[in-house]
Amino acid sequence: MKKKIFISACEPSADLHCGNLIQAINDKVSNNNDLEVEFSGLGGPKMQAAGCEILENTVDKAAMIYNAFAQIGQYIKRVRRISAYLQKSNVDLVVVCDSPAFNFHIAKAAKKAGIPVLFYVAPQLWAWAPWRIHKLKKCCDKLACILPFEQEWFSSRGVDVTFVGNPLIDEVNYDKQKSYRDYTNFDPANSTVALMPGSRGAEIKTLWQPMQQVAKKLKTKYPNIKFITPAVNEEKLQTLKQNQLPDLDIEYALGDLINAAFRADLTLVASGSATLQVASTGCPMVIMYQSNRVMWHLLGRWLINIKLLSLVNILAKKELCPEFMPYFTSTEPIFEKALDLLDNIDLLADANAGLAEIIQPLTRNGKVSYMVADILLEMLE
Numbered sequence: 612m613k614k615k616i617f618i619s620a621c622e623p624s625a626d627l628h629c630g631n632l633i634q635a636i637n638d639k640v641s642n643n644n645d646l647e648v649e650f651s652g653l654g655g656p657k658m659q660a661a662g663c664e665i666l667e668n669t670v671d672k673a674a675m676i677y678n679a680f681a682q683i684g685q686y687i688k689r690v691r692r693i694s695a696y697l698q699k700s701n702v703d704l705v706v707v708c709d710s711p712a713f714n715f716h717i718a719k720a721a722k723k724a725g726i727p728v729l730f731y732v733a734p735q736l737w738a739w740a741p742w743r744i745h746k747l748k749k750c751c752d753k754l755a756c757i758l759p760f761e762q763e764w765f766s767s768r769g770v771d772v773t774f775v776g777n778p779l780i781d782e783v784n785y786d787k788q789k790s791y792r793d794y795t796n797f798d799p800a801n802s803t804v805a806l807m808p809g810s811r812g813a814e815i816k817t818l819w820q821p822m823q824q825v826a827k828k829l830k831t832k833y834p835n836i837k838f839i840t841p842a843v844n845e846e847k848l849q850t851l852k853q854n855q856l857p858d859l860d861i862e863y864a865l866g867d868l869i870n871a872a873f874r875a876d877l878t879l880v881a882s883g884s885a886t887l888q889v890a891s892t893g894c895p896m897v898i899m900y901q902s903n904r905v906m907w908h909l910l911g912r913w914l915i916n917i918k919l920l921s922l923v924n925i926l927a928k929k930e931l932c933p934e935f936m937p938y939f940t941s942t943e944p945i946f947e948k949a950l951d952l953l954d955n956i957d958l959l960a961d962a963n964a965g966l967a968e969i970i971q972p973l974t975r976n977g978k979v980s981y982m983v984a985d986i987l988l989e990m991l992e
Contacts, residue, residue, distance in 0.1 A: 612645055614703045614991050617726075618652035619693070619717045621669045621710040623810045623843055624884045628731065628778045628980070629708050630657030635984035637662065648991075651700070653693070653717075666696065686713055694720035702726050704991055711735075715743075718750035727752040727990055731983055733761050733772070738920070744768050753990060755983050758926070759972045775982040776975030779884055783869050783891045785974055790893030790967040794960050799953040802876040803837045804829060806861070807868065807889070808851075809881035810843040815850055818899055821942045822879045823856045828946040829953070830859065839875060841868040876959070877952055879945075882936055886923045891970050895962035897949050898923070900936040926969040931962060 616636075620629045633650055640646050650663040655670030667689065690713075697705070697720055705721035707714035711734035718728045733756035736743050747754075747770065754772040756762055762774040806826060808818040826838050839862045842848035848865055855861060864871055868885060872878055872892040880889055882900040889896050898921040919925055920936045933948040952958050975982065 613647045613649065615701060616648060616650050616652075616704050616706060616987070617697065617700075617702045617721075618650060618654060618658065618663060618706045618708065619669075619710075619714050620652070620654040620658060620708045621713055623655065623670050624779070625708040625710065625732065626655035626657045626670045627782070629654055629663075629706070630661040631778065631781075631978075631980040632706070632731065632983055632987075633658060633661035633663055635978065635980040636987060639981070639984050639988060651702075652706075653689075666693075686716075689713075690716045690720065693717055694723070697721055697724040697726060704729065704987065706731055706987065708732050711743075715746060715750065719746075722750045729983075729987055729990060730754045732757055733765060737761070737764050738925075744770070753986060755986055757973070757979070758922075773982075773986060774975075775986075776977075776979045777887065777973035778979040779887050780891055780970060780973045781979050783888060785891050785970060787967055787971055790891060790963075790970065792893050792960075792963045794956045794963075797876070797956055797959070799836075799876075800833045801835050802833070802953055803839060803874055804949070804953075805871045805875035805878040805880075805889075805894070806838055806840045807871070807878055807880040807885055808840075809883065809885065810847060812847075812850070814881050815847065815854075818881050819851060819854055820856070821899065821945070823859055823861075824942045825879060825946045825949060826861075827856065827859055828942075829949060832950065833953075838862065839864060839871050841866065841871045877949060879949065882921050882934070884922075886921055886932075887970070887973070890923050890966040893963045893966050895952055895959050895966070896923070896932045897945060897952070898932055898934040898936065899945065900934075923966065923969060926972075927965055931965045931969070 618629050620626045636648055640648055652663055653667050653669045654665055655668055659665045705726050706729045707718050709732040721728050728751055730751045733754055754770050755775045756772055757777045759774055762772050765772040806822045808815050808822055829836055841864045842851055868888055872889045872894045875894050878889050878894050878896040880886055880896050882898050921934045923932055924930050935945055
C-alpha cells in the first residue's frame with residue numbers, strides 16, 4: 612500500500628522541521644512491509660535531503676508579514692499551481708507547516724480536493740486576527756501545536772489539537788542546568804555580544820545595519836567588547852559580510868546559532884523562532900523587529916491584540932527581555948537597553964533564570980518529529 616503525502620513549508624525553520632518529520636515517518640514505516648510512503652511538496656534543502664520531491668524551493672523566497680505583500684502575485688500563481696497538482700496527483704494527506712498567510716490557501720485547496728490536512732505549528736490566532744479560527748476549522752483536520760498554552764486555546768474553540776512540544780528545543784538538546792549562568796566574575800568590558808538579524812533577506816535588510824549601529828555604540832563604551840554573528844547558509848553569510856559597517860570587527864559562524872548564543876553574554880536577535888533557541892542557552896537578549904511604518908499604523912497595530920509580541924515574553928507573561936517591535940526611528944533606546952543589561956549583573960541574572968524557566972515546559976518525552984509522525988500515520992489509517 613503506497614501513500615502520498617504533500618508538505619508545504621515556506622521558512623528555513625519549517626523546512627528543518629518537515630525534513631525531520633519525513634525522516635521520522637520513514638523510520639516508523641521502515642519495518643512495515645504493508646506501507647510505503649512517498650513525499651512531494653514546497654520546501655527547501657532539508658526536506659529534499661530527507662527524500663521529498665521539491666516542486667518549488669520556497670525557503671529561499673521566504674518573506675514575513677508586510678514584506679509578503681510585495682510577493683502576492685507570485686503567491687497567487689503558486690497556490691493555483693499547487694491546487695491543480697492536488698486535484699490530479701492522488702495525494703492522501705497534506706501537511707502545512709507554519710506560514711499561515713500562505714498555507715491557509717494550500718489547506719483550503721486540499722480540502723476542496725477532498726484531502727485531509729494536518730497543521731504542524733499552529734497559526735498564532737491568539738495573537739492577531741482571532742476571527743480566523745473559523746477559517747482554520749474549515750480546512751484543518753488535525754492541529755499539532757508547539758506552545759503549551761495553545762492546546763487549551765484551540766481546543767476550547769473546537770479544534771482537534773495536540774501539544775507535541777517544540778521542535779526547536781529538540782534541535783538544541785536542551786539541558787536546563789546548562790542554561791543557568793554564573794555571573795560572579797562577569798566583566799562587561801570584556802563581554803561578547805551576538806548579533807542575529809535573522810535568516811530571511813528582508814530581516815537582514817532591515818535589522819543588520821541597526822544591530823551594527825548598536826554594536827558600534829557598545830564598542831565606544833567598551834573597546835574590548837567582541838561581536839559574533841551566525842549565518843544560516845553561505846549566501847546569507849556573504850550578504851552579511853558585504854553589508855558590514857566599517858571599523859567594526861565581527862566574527863562570523865556558518866549555521867551555528869546555538870554555539871554563538873552559548874558563547875555570548877548578550878544577544879541582539881530578530882523576533883521569531885530564533886528567540887526560543889537563544890532562550891534555550893540562557894542568554895539574555897534584546898529583541899528587534901522592523902516593519903513598514905505605513906502598514907503598521909494602518910493595519911498591524913489594529914490586528915494585534917496582545918501587548919507583548921515576542922515569543923519569550925509571551926511565554927514569560929511579562930517583558931523578560933526588552934523588545935522593540937517594531938521601531939522606526941533611532942537605535943539609541945535599543946543601545947541603552949543593551950548597555951543597561953551589560954552594566955547590571957542582577958538584570959542579566961534575572962533574565963537568565965527566567966529564560967531557563969520558560970523553556971522547560973516546551974519539552975516533551977520523546978522527539979517532537981516522532982510524535983507528529985504518529986499523528987500523521989494515524990490520520991493515514
